[in-house]
Amino acid sequence: AKAAGGNRYELADADSNARVIARHSLTNGLPAALEKGEFFIEYQPLVRLADGTVRGAEALVRWLHPVHGVLGPDQFIPLAEDTGLIVPLGRWVLEQAARQARKWRDGAEDNSEPLRVNVNLSPCQLSHATLVSDTVAVLENAGLCPSTLCLEVTENDLIGADEDALRPLRQLADLGVDIALDDFGTGYSNLSYLRRLPVSQLKLDRSFTRGMQRAPADPVDVKIVEGIVSLAHTLDLAVTVEGVETAVQADHLRMLGCDTAQGWYYARPGPPERLHTLALADAS
Ligand code: C2E
Ligand code: CA
Ligand code: CA
Numbered sequence: 001a002k003a004a005g006g007n008r009y010e011l012a013d014a015d016s017n018a019r020v021i022a023r024h025s026l027t028n029g030l031p032a033a034l035e036k037g038e039f040f041i042e043y044q045p046l047v048r049l050a051d052g053t054v055r056g057a058e059a060l061v062r063w064l065h066p067v068h069g070v071l072g073p074d075q076f077i078p079l080a081e082d083t084g085l086i087v088p089l090g091r092w093v094l095e096q097a098a099r100q101a102r103k104w105r106d107g108a109e110d111n112s113e114p115l116r117v118n119v120n121l122s123p124c125q126l127s128h129a130t131l132v133s134d135t136v137a138v139l140e141n142a143g144l145c146p147s148t149l150c151l152e153v154t155e156n157d158l159i160g161a162d163e164d165a166l167r168p169l170r171q172l173a174d175l176g177v178d179i180a181l182d183d184f185g186t187g188y189s190n191l192s193y194l195r196r197l198p199v200s201q202l203k204l205d206r207s208f209t210r211g212m213q214r215a216p217a218d219p220v221d222v223k224i225v226e227g228i229v230s231l232a233h234t235l236d237l238a239v240t241v242e243g244v245e246t247a248v249q250a251d252h253l254r255m256l257g258c259d260t261a262q263g264w265y266y267a268r269p270g271p272p273e274r275l276h277t278l279a280l281a282d283a284s
């Protein structure tokens with residue numbers, strides 16, 4: 001039996017036994033998967049709401065499992081975090097993403113603004129001793145300017161972080177790497193805490209924009225987003241909204257002053273070449 005919050009207990013049934021076994025075999029397969037090159041990255045465009053141009057993309061990792069097919073990060077990132085494999089896997093993602101950003105730059109017009117790449121960081125990576133030196137090395141090897149990279153950390157991972165814990169992020173921010181607070185609004189951090197964090201962007205969780213998919217928009221959601229945007233801009237933070245699925249939603253969020261959007265309305269995560277095509281279409 002497993003504790004399911006409070007003092008309620010849930011009995012393990014056949015289904016959850018199967019899940020435990022599946023979990024176990026996936027976990028065991030992780031290290032070899034990295035060696036065998038079974039991971040790949042899809043890129044989802046980040047679009048400037050003001051003019052609809054592509055500013056960059058978020059790197060989202062997938063596992064092409066020989067038996068189960070393509071697995072999403074929610075299915076294996078937690079396992080990689082439990083076993084520590086997230087550190088080499090995360091480093092691999094960072095390397096790939098940096099190389100990709102370099103390719104985009106090499107293929108772009110000389111005077112165009114470089115496409116940025118966003119990479120998710122797990123808490124284990126945040127507290128890992130080599131985060132700063134690894135990141136600097138990756139940027140140097142790819143010949144990338146630090147401002148081309150944005151590292152995404154979730155609000156929950158930073159709750160309660162003291163100055164020592166924040167130091168690596170602050171060092172990266174001082175070097176010019178953008179730091180975004182991911183899944184913003186889903187945690188319990190108090191807002192005054194935001195001022196202490198070395199972040200330059202908030203990524204507003206999808207749950208806040210869901211109520212705006214269709215007209216009429218949920219008036220409470222509108223008020224909340226309005227409030228967050230005004231707070232963020234007061235603190236000099238840019239606002240990215242996630243999960244934009246409809247034109248109605250995009251229009252609303254633009255009118256509310258959000259800066260950047262990401263979601264199926266623009267593009268699903270996909271191969272890196274596609275981003276280039278989208279960005280070139282902007283330029284013409
Ligand atoms: P996230 O950072 O919040 O990423 C956004 C997720 O929302 C992605 O799911 C993306 O595919 C999905 N999404 C994007 N647009 C829409 C939309 O319009 N509607 C809906 N319903 N969903 C949308 P994905 O790719 O399954 O990734 C899930 C999570 O896995 C990510 O959430 C992130 O926390 C984590 N993750 C992904 N790649 C990495 C990685 O390289 N390292 C680490 N540590 N975590 C990663
Ligand atoms: Ca993210
Ligand atoms: Ca998010």
Ligand code: CA
Pocket residue numbers: 183
């Ligand atoms: Ca998330």
